[in-house]
Structures are given as C-alpha cells and as structure tokens.
Amino acid sequence: MLTTTPFLAGRQSDPDTGQQSLTTWFHWWAVGDARNDVDKVSQSSGNPSAVAKAIPSGSLVDGGTYAWQARTYDGARYGAWSGVCEFTVDATPPPMPGNVTSTDYPDDGAPHGAVGWPGVFEIAPPEVDPQEVEVYAWTFDSGTLPTTAATIPARSTDHGATLTVSPPRDGINMLRVWSKDRAGRFSTQARIYTFSVRAPWGPAGHWTFEETGGDAVDVSGHGNTAALDAAATRVPGRSGVGTALALDGSAAGTVSGPVTLTRPGESTTVPVRTDADFTVAAWARITSPAGPAEQVVLAGNGTRTFGYSLGYAGGVERWRFSMTGTDADDPAVYSVTSDAAAVPGKWTHLAGVYEAATRTLTLYVDGVAQSTTVVLAGGFGTTTDTTIGKRRWNGTDQGFFTGAVDDVRLYDYLENPAKLAALAVPLPPAITFPNGTVADAGGQLTVVFDARGDTNVTTFRYSVGDAGLGTEVPATEPGGTATVTFDVGSLHGDRPVHAVAVDGGNRVSGLALGTFTVTGQPQVTGTVIDIETFNPVAGAIVRMEPGGFESTTGPDGAYSFTGFPAGTYTLSTSHEGRCASVTIEISPAGTYWDLYLLPCPGTRRGTR
Template sequence: MSRRGWTATVAAVMLVAGVITPGPATAAPSGITPPSPPSSVSSDDYPNDGTPSGGVDVTGTFEVTAPAVRPGKVKEYAYSLDSGVLIAAETVPARTSDRGATISVSPKHDGINVLWVWSRDRAGRISAPVTYRFTVRADSGPGYPAVPLPPAITFPNGSEVSAGGQLTVTFDAEGDTDVTSFRYSIDGTGLGSTVPAISAGGSATVVLDVGNVSGSRPIYAVAVDDNGSRVSGLSQGEFTVLPATSLAGTVWDAYFLPQAGAVITLRPGDHQATSGADGGYAFTDLTRGAYTVTATLGDRCVASFALEIDSQGQTVDIFVPPVGEGSDPICSD
C-alpha cells in the first residue's frame, strides 16, 4: 500500500463560523462573535514531529489547550479525524478546571492523519478549526489493513456554475493504491453515485447537472477499496450555483420605430427569440458567459456582435441599419 509521508504540523485554518448542522457552516449573526479556536493540540501517543507512531485502530489521546482569549466561553470541543467536516464531528466537554479537553481517537489508516478541532460555545457557535497532523505507523495495529484515505475534491473548471449548468468535479485518492472507486452525492450524504478511479490510487472526474437551486451547496465523497469492503472517511467540497441570467431588449429601426418579426439568435446554445409588435425580445434561464448575438429581419442580417452576459442579466437594444447604407453584418449559420 502506498502512502505519502508528510511533515506533521499544527496549523490554524480559517473557516466561516457556524453551528454543527448538515451542510456548510453558517456565518454568525452580525454583532455576535464566535469563540476563539483552541490554542493548541498535542499528543504523546501520536507526536507531530513526523515520526510514525501507534498503529491502525491503536487509540491515542490528544490534549486540547483552551483559547487564550475568553476561554470561559467554550462549552465543548468538536473534533473530526481526517474529514474536517462538521457533520462528521464528535464533541467532548471542556474541563471546568482549565477549559481544555482530552480527546481519544483511533486512527483508521496508516500514514498521515489529520485531527480537526473546533471550539464551541453555549450558543452553538463554532470557531475556526485547528488541525493537528501526525503519522501512523504502517503495517501495525489491530485494525490493519487500514481503511482508505478520504479523497481530495477539486473543481477543474472552477467552483461556480450557473443554474441549469454542469459542474466538473475530480475525486483524487492521492496515491492510496487501495482505492479503486469513489462514492459521492450532492447536497446530502447519501453517496448514491459511484465512479471508478482511472487507476488504483488515481483520480476520477465526473460532470454533474446542478439543477436550478442557487447558492452555496456541498458535495460529499468517500474512497472505496478494490473489493468494496472498506470505505474512507467523508470528504466535503463546496460549490456555488449562480442564478440563471437573462437578456432582453428592443429592435428599432433608424427612426426609433419598433421592428416586429426580427429573429434574434444566441450561440452557443442556438437560443432564439422573435421580436413582438413593440419590438421587444427576451431570453430567460440563460447560463452566464460569452455569446454571439445575431439578428435577422426577413432575409437580411441586421446585427451580429459578441456579448458577455453576467449573472445580473443585461438589456441590449438592436438597431436595424437602413437599406443601402453600408454593407450588412454577416450572420453565421
């Protein structure tokens, strides 16, 4: 089994504050401050000095030091091994003596492991996380062979997509040769879809229809071994669906008289609309991006131009040039 050796570090990683609920963390209301993150995490059983220690399913204890600022606000600590996903987090109460805590976890795979820890106050608000990286000894422990590493989730074409569009997502086993496939789902943790890795320990890329629900939305995934019996912890990615956009306007002649019957075409997509008696035309449910706009009136091409339509929608009037005044535009098929 292949693992990448990483140097163990303790690092604070910023995350929007929220409460432990399914889906992404939600921002604290205006004027309300979430608790500070833990000051540090340490462990004698699994030190963060890069030395492989313990083994798969060998329980270790981790000491959480209370925040330096207002430690009394902390009611408990949420923690998650590897996933960094709040919905997968367990909690441990803060001690009354020093507001710190002791966490016991059993690593499920060898190589690099990451313990994520958040402070949580009495109102349920969550701090930014602190991560503690440590290395588990290979080929040892009662739980060996280990479960696969959680997959990395990335968006090769960006994490924003228009409503009704498609999102490209890549799942990567990052060299864990036990992994041969991935299970995934959008918005919930049902993990009802499966895609094979291009090779053991490799990646897989899928193109997903995102539908029309706009806003920030989660995607969840796990890595699966070659016989399907061992499944990794849960990974989570976030993408944003932008509302569908629009284009509207009026077709006029040179004397500002509305022109009915003009056929306006948008490409790509071959969207078409015909101007009405008032010269007006409209397109809705468009994906934002670059288009070529053409307009024909009868047998004439009367307009052809490039247009970038943003998420706010746009209004563009089209003017029909008088016959015989210069050459008409060229409307490509």
C-alpha cells in the first residue's frame, strides 16, 4: 500500500432480498497480533452492493504489515468472516541512489572521452533499503522527468546497476539518476554526477575530392587515402562550389584496410570498429532511378561481404543503410530505407548511424531521421577495406554507383543528430549586382540571389543594411535565382546585403554577404547663430568658396549647399556688423556646420 489510509473494500449481499440495508465491518491488525474489536470501520449500503471504507489516519505505521477481514451485519445477525488478506504499508518513496562513478568519465574536472564515445557508469544502490529498488531512471536532460527517463534494471545481487552510455554533448555533462521501487515510485531526489567531455574530434576519414586529379586525400589528417580508379573523375560540386567525385557505374575508390585514426590525447593508431558505435555520411546524386539494385556511396568490407553499406536501392528507389550479420556468403542483411523516393539529379545528404548498445540502425536523409529503424543480429568489424562507390558481396565487388558523391565521412562515434542536420543545409547563395554595385543616394539597385543549380533550394531570405533577413523571395525554379530591386536610401558609403538560401525542408544555409556603395554629390548644411543671444539669425547671406555659392538663411537660420565636389571650402557670413568664417573639409558623405556670428572682424578656422 502506498498510503497509511488505504481503503478496505468488498461486496456485501444477503439471500433475504427483503433486507434492504446491510452493514459491513472491516477489521485490521498487525501481523503477529490477534484480530480485535477496536481496530475496525464500517460501511452501510444496499443489498447487494459494493462497500469500501478508509482506515483512519494514525492507525497504521509506514513499513508495517497488516491482516484484515470483513463480515456483514443485517441488523440481527452477522454473516461469516471473509478470508484473511494481508498488505504492507509503503508510504515512503525510495531513497535516491548511492554514488555514481566512472573510470571512463571521472568527475575530476578535466575533459575525458568525447561526444559519442561510450563510457561505463557504476550506480551504487541506496545505503538504506537497497532491496526496494527495482530499476534506476536516468537522463542527461535537465528537463526530463523520471517518469519519462530511460531506465536500467537493478542487479538482484547488490541492487546497483552498470550503465553504458555515450555523453550527448561536449563540455559539462550532468547525469541524473533516480531510484524506482516495486510500487512504481521514484526517489524524490536524483543523484547527479557531473563530468566533462572533450569536444568531438571529427571524422576518422573525410574525403572532399577537391584535388585536381589522382587519389582522394583524407582531409581529416588521419592518412586514409582513397585510391581512385582511372574512370573516376571530378565534376563541379554542389551549387557549383568545389569539386565532387563522378562515378560511371564501373569506377570506385578504395582505402586499403580499415579506416584508422589517432584520438586526441592518445598515441596509438586504432581502427574504426564497425561492431561498435559509428556514423557514415555523404552527399549523393544519382543519375537515374533505374539501374542496379544497389548503388553504394560508402561501404566497409570484410573478406566475403560488406559489414555496412550506405547508398541507393534501385529495386525500391529509396536510399538505404544496411549491415550484415556475418562475414560470409549470402549473409542476413538488415536495412533501413528512406521514407520518400530518391530524386534523380538532386543532391541529397545521407547519414547512417549504428548504435552498438541497442544494435539499432538509423538512416538520416537531409538531416532528418527516417521513420523506421532496424535491430541488427550479429555484425562484425570490417577490416579488409573501405570503398567509395562499391561494396563486396560473396567475395566480389558489386553495387557500383552511377552519379556523383561528395563530402564523404566516417566517424568512430555516434554523431549528434543536430550536427548531422547541420551537414545537410544548403550552401550560401551567390549575390551579384547585374547593374553594378554603385548607386546615387535616393536611387535603386538590383541584386540577384543564385542557388547555382542546387535544386534543393526554393527560397531566399535577405535584408539590406542589416542581418535581419526579414524579407523572403522565391527562386524562379528549384535551384534557380531571385531578382530584387530595392531603394538604396540616402546614407552615403558602403552598405551590406545579407542573404541565405532555404531548401524545401526549411533548412537554412550560412549567411552570404554582398556590398554596394551609395554615392552622390556632398551636401553641407547648418545654422547661423548669434553668439550673444544664441538665437538663429534669419536673412543672413552665407557664402562658400571656391565656387561662388550663396545661400540666404530662412526664418530658422538654416542654410544649405549642394551640387559641389568634395574638398576644402571656406564658409563665411556677415549680418548687422557681425561676421563668421571657417574653412572646413567636406567629405563625399557631406557635413553639418553651424556658423556663430561675432563682432566683425573675426575669423575662426577648423576642420570636420
């Protein structure tokens, strides 16, 4: 019982249907004692009916075990006693877990491991009543409640637990653990274990195909060069930026042996284990939906078959991430496919993730996890080679890719979904000014935003003068352009245009910047002021030399000159025996200068 005031319940009846009212008495006593006539409650109701009555507060002790019986009274006689039932009062939630420790991620303040690198965390049982704990709930998310957190069973021996999990973020991580008892209650407090995680070191292998020819260099710096067949060529990359690898259905690239790396803080080179956590990712563009059943972007191979394969499944016209159960001929294949059909000629970002703890395969398409996953049975470490554009099956190379691939990556950990989504965003648009980048103040300019053929892009967002990106304009067609004419304003000088490309999934590119210049003849304005009264002077004639310019101040004392080139000028005025004169430098942006009348003669010089 989870309360000290539980309800005792039963059903009362009397064969004498003329008896309309019955009373049932409920008796309880501590196990080991005898039933008594003091600890009892009653409930009256009709014949027949269900009856229930709560035991009064203060009658039971938390942790005590009690027996109870009931019998019914019809006003004249008692019926037979019911059978004896027992219950234990357990009104206190379990204590929080004992200490959490980890040799992989010690709480010493120094960063250890990395995001996606699994670590073992030992959860000690509570010091008090450890046998009450059935499972432990845990989370790295401060907003997660114990009722929705992941769980791990307590051991039947010492009632602790061993949790193997990969930290979700670099920097400070906080693992929260609650105890949960057999009654389904959680400890009111969580045990919090705080530790620091190194930033991810990035891919173990990364091929961008930016070379002018020859083999593909591993730009991760780990030396996993991919030897390319002669028929593998370079073509313009996504949005025409850089180069990608074009494959004709017969050529491929091969890294001999497994991909290897040296992790930060370590001196030993180790292989990427594909029987542990790993992630593969790439941009791919198929030429046609027809063709071989499999077209492989990246694969890790054993001696007889592939261990993993990321690519296109022609039979179902879907993207696919697959793994095999054993390195043998005709092994069991476990696959996840994309929700939507692949689109020929369109660059698509693919990522396959294998989580060893749950043996789960997940496929991401354009940064979005697909709706189905699959659990692998078996699996093995691929040690023979890693191939771009093909895989191994029954000892023979097959699954050659026809199309283009780019930015191929292999990680030895579970890459963060947010970072996979970031890999899938469009490239920034190109910004051009077809009529030039210079306009007079008050005029207009035309700007063109160009997706440069990336058919994922359907929209542009832009802003003039700031980075607010508050205006949206559609592309003429997917991967096309948008042309906008805008007012440049009156502020002279260089001004920015910011823009981003947006694809059909509302994924936003990085920021692109264009610059234009607003020009025009400068202007000088100001006010003639009497120095004694500090009032503006109307009707004063202001002269500007060289050029013979004159301006008569209005009622507000204001004057202005326009229509002259930038340079050095002298401003002068006189009015009713008072004079002012100043020599100033006027820039293309113009200036403002007040003239203060003093008794003549008087000349003041300065620059602004």
